[in-house]
Amino acid sequence: MTGKAPFGPLQGLRVVEMGQLLAGPFVGSRCADFGAEVIKVEAPGSGDPIRSWGRLQHEGKTLWWPIMARNKKSVSINLRAAEGQELARSLIAQADVLIENFKPGTLERWGMSPEQLHALNPGLVIVRVSGFGQTGPYAARPGFASVGEAMSGLRYINGYPDMPPPRYGISLGDTLTALFAFEGMMMALYHRDRNGGRGQVVDAAITESCFAMLESTVTEYSKAGEVRQPSGTGLAKIAPSNIYPARDGTYVVIAANVDAMFRRLTQAMGQPHLADDPRFVTHIARGENAGLLDSMIATWSASLDVADLTARLEQFGVVFGPINSIAEVVQDPHFRERGMVRDHHDDDFGTITVPGVFPVLSETPGDIAWLGPQEVGAHNAEIYARIGLGEETIEDLKVRGVI
Template identity: 85%
Template sequence: MSKPQEKPFGPLQGLRVVEMGQLLAGPFVGTRCADFGAEVVKVEAPGTGDPIRNWGRLQHEGKTLWWPIMARNKKSVSINLRDGDGQALARQLIAEADVLIENFKPGTLEKWGMSPAELHALNPGLVIVRVSGFGQTGPYASRPGFASVGEAMSGLRYINGYPDMPPPRFGISLGDTLTALFAFEGMMMALYHRDRNGGRGQVVDAAITESCFAMLESTVTEYSKAGEVRQPSGTGIAKIAPSNIYPAKDGTYVVIAANIDAMFRRLTQAMDRPELADDPRFVTHIARGDHAELLDTIVAEWSSSLDMETLTARLEEFGVVYGPINSIAEVVKDPHFRERGMVRDYQDPDFGTITIPGVFPVLSETPGDVVWLGPQDVGAHNAEIYGRMGLTEAEMGDLRQRGVI
């Protein structure tokens, strides 16, 4: 089993976080904390643990390849939260924490005697991060919610895909990740406020629907003042040109984003078609948007005459914004991702040499790190954490025998 590195690192060293929840959105908040040096104690059900331990079809020697992404840098304790003694043990653990992260269905903590009011009476400085599908209040609060539903109901899914086709989902659980990032942001703001204003904690209420809704840019104001309902626009954005994917001669695709005037002029020079920059149909941002289909055709005819290497070299030479559409195979080989540590090879006793995503953003003085890939055993840190809380070996043995831990 991987062992945590005890040497402190990162800007959050000294921060104590209790993570209660499972799968993606809530645990990813904990991962962000752990990546930057917080001590994150993950509470799992005895025996079974977080279902993410067994998710995914692809495994390495019986170990899921999801787990090291969600569990890295964390410690695991086991608690049966449906048991009264387990709830008491959880409250004791939370009493010494700075942050509690949970993504249960709203009302679950309250049912277990761990409402925000009860927890703040126990630990006034506690920041409680609550992640759910629809938030802790409102008509839909009691509904269970997943990323796919939040993406759909927020309006985000509606504008994805192609006109006159059913809107597809994203190839990842985008809503979960977005919500975790907003929740982490809220947590940091709450901690800042606590430490600047008398030490009082508060609740961070992060909903998947609202996190997806927050990404909709100008669609709300466009609808409010112009009655415009933005529609899916395929590989580009309506009335923005040229900003699309364009084919290379070898069948690959590159994104070219040259929709501002100066950038478009540079693109026309790269194409050896400088006259296009002064063509009335393309001379302004609005004109190019009005003739986007024609302009995309012209750019695609040029791009498809060159192989990807020649095409990207030409765009690079003239300072045009571009990027090839990479599969993960190309990303992990890309020297830029490698040099910045966003893709790194890690030696682990359970997985051997494994390529993992790095930690971002990059901090100059207190960078985050990946020091281990998480505990393979549920409750691997029971002795350490519960011993620190004052429980004896005999007491832990009794709790284990009764299925509490």
């Protein structure tokens, strides 16, 4: 299961992942996909709830687990027990990174505050993922992605005018936070290794990660009093940049709001005169006349089947892309060749199609060694032997529910 040759730029990095579900474990996933040894700490017996999440399963096994647990090693620890907390400290003492996404204050109650952990392991980078951060009036609140997306302002601008703002079809806030947390972790490791070996805390909040995606909305409000509103399938005053129908009922995104790109689009449409029409000749003019322009483009696009439409857009160098379902993504030859989608053989799932490892590194690419252990604590013997526990001790701890 773990016999694949070492790979990736993070070889030699040891990460202890404590937490569950999405945001914290996805930080661990980024580490594991690029070669770090990620030791996932799970509650004895039940393990991470993601093991049983999701509507769809394969032969009783959830299809979320192989994404969130791949390349990781599982150990079981009852973190609510004093012996379990001591065991966790022993693992953390040998680690480069600790990832946790418990409610703020939980580590402190378990005798694992940053100060205590740094006294034990001065070089430790502690990545703390939470809904609202470790400080501030809302710090003690539990937080999920949907709430962070809402409170940050991100959800407000999603959807259509005069309609309730819909949620995204994924836990976007969790993934964004994990990416920012991973970024902070790498910066903290760089600083540690360049400046005397001292670790630090990375405090990553879902609300702030979503807020960071809001582009110019803050400065627009600050200096112009503008509160950006949801704009449906396009962006206000940005044209053409929308979805347009093909004759067979599918939709294609066309983004030609830059002057040179718009001129190419008019050539693809067979209407090059539109590029010099005063209503469309500049970015600002097109924004003021977006409704009319979108209507004209849609009339043209709807006269062509999607294959002919996309071929013509490609011929003239227009930025475009079909709106793919996951079925179309999985079958797309570009994504296959790039390794974005790949088939992996696994003892539990057989041959299963999984996401690849991104970004692509030329010299030390990430890889997929295994899809995560099905058994909670599958690596107990291997990992606990490192801290001096023998087989009898491990068995005794298991019997007593510590691991």
